[in-house]
Structures are given as structure tokens and as C-alpha cells.
Amino acid sequence: MKTKLLFFIFSFLFFINSNAQCAMCRAVLESEAGQGTAKGINNGIVYLMAVPYVLVFGLGFFIYRKYFTKPKA
Structure with a gap:
């Protein structure tokens, strides 16, 4: 789980620094x-x-949190 979170954070930070212009x-x-x-x-x-x-x-x-969390007993 930590690996996925770190990958998401690094990919998001890399995405912010990208150049996005049309020709x-x-x-x-x-x-x-x-x-x-x-x-x-x-x-x-x-x-x-x-x-x-x-x-x-x-x-x-x-949506994920609503459907896949266990209700409190």
C-alpha cells in the first residue's frame, strides 16, 4: 500500500512539472x-x-469508501 501511495505522489509531482503546449x-x-x-x-x-x-x-x-468500508458494529 505504501508503495502505491509513493508511486502516486511521485507521478503526480512529475505531472505538475510537465510542459503541455499544442504545436x-x-x-x-x-x-x-x-x-x-x-x-x-x-x-x-x-x-x-x-x-x-x-x-x-x-x-x-x-464511491469506493462508501461501498467497501465495513459498517461499525
Whole structure:
């Protein structure tokens, strides 16, 4: 169980640092002198991509907990 939790945490942290741009966005932003806008676009795309996964994980966790926990006696 600890191994799975550590794997999830490390994979989530690796996911946060990934670059997520489409080809058109990358081409437009690389022609810019400063890279501040490109970093902001990357962070925004990663944020928008991560939110649905977090919501689905939370929903799945609550469903799992509801159906697979033993009732208190």
C-alpha cells in the first residue's frame, strides 16, 4: 500500500512539472523574446488538464469508501 501511495505522489509531482503546449501555441510563444508568457501558458494548460483528473479521483475515492468500508458494529 505504501508503495502505491509513493508511486502516486511521485507521478503526480512529475505531472505538475510537465510542459503541455499544442504545436501552434509553442510556435507562437517561442518567437517571443521573453519566455514569461510561455511559462504562464504552460502552467494554465497543466492546471486545466489536472482539475478533471482530481475531481474524478475524488469521486471514485468516495464511491469506493462508501461501498467497501465495513459498517461499525
